[in-house]
Amino acid sequence: MTLMSYLEAGKRALAEEMRRDPAVWALGEDLGRGGVFGQYKGLAEEFGPQRICDTPISEACIMGAAVGAALVGTRPVVEMRFSDFALCAIDELVNQAAKARYMFGGQGRVPLVVREPVGMWRSSAAQHSQSLEAWYAHIPGLVVVTPSTPADNYGLLKAAIRCDDPVVYMEHKDLWPLEGEVEADGEALPLGKARILRQGGDLTIVAWSGVLRTVRQAAEALAGTGVAAEVIDLRTLYPWDRETVLASAARTRRLLVVHEAVAIGGFGGEIAATAAEELGVRVKRLGAPRLPVAYAPPLEAQCRVSEAQIVAAARTLL
Amino acid sequence: MTRANIDVERLREHFRTMARIRAFEEAAEAGQKSGEIRGAVHLSVGQEAVASGICANLRRSDYLVSTHRVHGHTIAKGADVTAMMAELLGKAGGTCQGKGGSMHIADFSIGMLGANGVVGAGIPIAAGAAHAVKLRGGSEIVACFFGDGAVNRGPFLEGLNWARIYDLPILFICEDNGFAATTRTRSLTGGPGPAARAEALGIPARIVDGNAVEEVDAAAAERVTRIREGGGPQFILAQTYRLKGHTAHDPATYRPAAEVEEKQRRDPIELCRETLLLRGVPAAALAADEAAARVEIAAAVAAARAQPWGDESLAWRDVQDMGAPA
Numbered sequence: 001m002t003l004m005s006y007l008e009a010g011k012r013a014l015a016e017e018m019r020r021d022p023a024v025w026a027l028g029e030d031l032g033r034g035g036v037f038g039q040y041k042g043l044a045e046e047f048g049p050q051r052i053c054d055t056p057i058s059e060a061c062i063m064g065a066a067v068g069a070a071l072v073g074t075r076p077v078v079e080m081r082f083s084d085f086a087l088c089a090i091d092e093l094v095n096q097a098a099k100a101r102y103m104f105g106g107q108g109r110v111p112l113v114v115r116e117p118v119g120m121w122r123s124s125a126a127q128h129s130q131s132l133e134a135w136y137a138h139i140p141g142l143v144v145v146t147p148s149t150p151a152d153n154y155g156l157l158k159a160a161i162r163c164d165d166p167v168v169y170m171e172h173k174d175l176w177p178l179e180g181e182v183e184a185d186g187e188a189l190p191l192g193k194a195r196i197l198r199q200g201g202d203l204t205i206v207a208w209s210g211v212l213r214t215v216r217q218a219a220e221a222l223a224g225t226g227v228a229a230e231v232i233d234l235r236t237l238y239p240w241d242r243e244t245v246l247a248s249a250a251r252t253r254r255l256l257v258v259h260e261a262v263a264i265g266g267f268g269g270e271i272a273a274t275a276a277e278e279l280g281v282r283v284k285r286l287g288a289p290r291l292p293v294a295y296a297p298p299l300e301a302q303c304r305v306s307e308a309q310i311v312a313a314a315r316t317l318l
Numbered sequence: 319m320t321r322a323n324i325d326v327e328r329l330r331e332h333f334r335t336m337a338r339i340r341a342f343e344e345a346a347e348a349g350q351k352s353g354e355i356r357g358a359v360h361l362s363v364g365q366e367a368v369a370s371g372i373c374a375n376l377r378r379s380d381y382l383v384s385t386h387r388v389h390g391h392t393i394a395k396g397a398d399v400t401a402m403m404a405e406l407l408g409k410a411g412g413t414c415q416g417k418g419g420s421m422h423i424a425d426f427s428i429g430m431l432g433a434n435g436v437v438g439a440g441i442p443i444a445a446g447a448a449h450a451v452k453l454r455g456g457s458e459i460v461a462c463f464f465g466d467g468a469v470n471r472g473p474f475l476e477g478l479n480w481a482r483i484y485d486l487p488i489l490f491i492c493e494d495n496g497f498a499a500t501t502r503t504r505s506l507t508g509g510p511g512p513a514a515r516a517e518a519l520g521i522p523a524r525i526v527d528g529n530a531v532e533e534v535d536a537a538a539a540e541r542v543t544r545i546r547e548g549g550g551p552q553f554i555l556a557q558t559y560r561l562k563g564h565t566a567h568d569p570a571t572y573r574p575a576a577e578v579e580e581k582q583r584r585d586p587i588e589l590c591r592e593t594l595l596l597r598g599v600p601a602a603a604l605a606a607d608e609a610a611a612r613v614e615i616a617a618a619v620a621a622a623r624a625q626p627w628g629d630e631s632l633a634w635r636d637v638q639d640m641g642a643p644a
């Protein structure tokens with residue numbers, strides 16, 4: 001085990017996969033100088049400019065080229081730098097990458113990973129703060145992954161690169177410096193498997209990505225008042241781990257889903273509806289109000305799910 | 319117009335505008351370094367002549383569409399620097415009530431339709447504004463700034479073609495500062511460059527020294543006249559240099575210090591000073607212009623600091639009418 005940051009863990013995973021499989025390569029803006037957050041630092045030196053490919057500011061072509069390159073047998077890792085800019089390549093991802101295999105009757109596959117850093121970070125305002133994971137979970141053909149720890153960023157990025165489906169891989173920008181133990185030269189983690197972070201019998205809280213830090217604090221606070229919350233990190237949004245979530249909710253009979261993304265139309269609705277349909281348990285969703293993210297801190301805070309909100313939501317279920 | 323025959327008073331006005339932009343950028347940089355200004359701040363230090371030279375040829379009613387590197391254009395168009403600084407500080411009196419910050423400054427009162435956090439996204443928007451002007455028979459023109467990095471995005475092609483086929487009153491200004499974030503733009507731009515691309519789409523293009531304000535001014539004057547006379551879209555490629563990092567946090571270690579030092583010698587404010595001195599303007603008068611600019615910006619910072627944050631309810635306003643969030 002080695003202590004490393006979430007950012008470092010992702011870089012390690014990519015480097016190891018590139019060493020293991022010469023078909024893996026990465027493309028995106030500024031990658032030659034380490035990428036916008038430094039998550040590619042040193043990789044151009046090791047793998048050269050062909051496999052760590054510096055691109056123009058041409059998101060549509062970056063993604064489209066990755067689709068073409070994937071169809072002929074390589075495994076591109078596409079860097080979009082902020083998930084917000086991936087919207088400039090939405091046709092290439094949604095109409096092309098996600099559908100090529102199906103439309104062409106299974107003749108080709110698109111084993112690409114698109115890294116789309118998400119979330120509120122350093123007061124970045126409306127065009128650099130979004131969490132749009134639910135959009136992608138909605139699209140047949142895509143896998144959606146949202147790692148929340150260094151170990152997960154390592155193991156899940158490896159798995160995403162090895163996956164033969166197109167994967168939308170959403171790291172949270174605010175987690176880059178988060179440190180944790182990672183098994184170096186370790187294994188890929190299975191996609192589609194949630195993890196129980198904390199056991200409890202009174203209610204189940206499902207969350208993913210950056211907001212888990214707040215959820216853990218809320219669970220602590222609840223524990224202080226005698227409420228035992230079971231906290232589940234979903235880790236993969238699609239396919240999501242119904243088994244783990246439903247087993248927990250069947251035990252606790254109460255399910256709260258929390259995400260940083262806007263609550264309306266968020267993926268929390270899918271999980272809550274499934275639990276209600278399958279188990280008839282009480283459900284609740286918590287997410288951001290349907291607001292663009294503002295710049296000024298007190299305004300931005302309106303979009304942030306707080307510990308107090310989570311505790312209050314949990315209490316309404318009890 | 320050449321260096322020799324530019325009107326001294328006009329050049330002096332450019333000097334003042336550039337000094338105000340520089341003072342604003344220095345205050346913004348200090349604010350970002352101290353943490354008082356959040357988000358990403360993109361400084362236009364070294365590029366002031368482009369903003370001043372172009373915008374001196376615009377009327378208040380003309381429109382301006384900018385980029386993430388927006389402060390210079392907006393000041394030169396006539397925005398209130400206190401409101402701009404308040405926006406950088408996120409205060410309620412900011413141009414956008416603190417909801418946008420540096421990268422989303424807009425001031426519709428002077429026709430400034432917005433900075434943009436998405437590279438190249440302003441180009442079709444500018445084309446649309448010009449389209450509307452034509453549709454309603456207006457006399458305004460649109461000035462659309464973008465960086466050299468933006469010419470590799472699809473909206474550049476789509477926006478320029480649009481402006482040409484509908485014969486729109488729009489001036490495209492590509493500010494070639496050599497860089498797209500950490501990348502030397504030329505290394506990833508095929509062919510002879512942005513001006514040739516514009517020409518290929520039928521838009522007359524001119525290449526100017528973007529650090530020589532009189533040259534930018536003269537080119538803009540000529541192009542703006544053509545547009546106002548119904549000549550359709552025009553293109554200026556202003557060659558300049560980004561003296562600071564991509565953002566105020568970027569130490570720009572990917573380029574040699576010697577290169578920056580050399581470029582510093584072509585600082586547009588210094589070039590302008592030289593010309594003015596040759597034309598008999600006393601050095602002390604120019605120093606006084608710069609001091610006045612610093613005083614003005616310091617006052618703007620102080621006034622902006624004294625402003626309150628916006629009330630939380632502001633976050634909930636202006637989302638939409640139908641089904642507004644509550």
Ligand SMILES: Cc1ncc(C[n+]2csc(CCOP(=O)(O)OP(=O)(O)O)c2C)c(N)n1
Pocket residue numbers: 029057059081085088385386387435436437438464465466467468469495497498499503560564
């Ligand atoms: C579509 C999109 N891709 C990437 C970015 C990230 N980004 C912000 S500024 C920038 C460089 C832009 O270069 P250029 O257009 O030359 O303008 P400059 O920064 O030099 O003023 C990049 C890549 C973005 N904002 N939007």
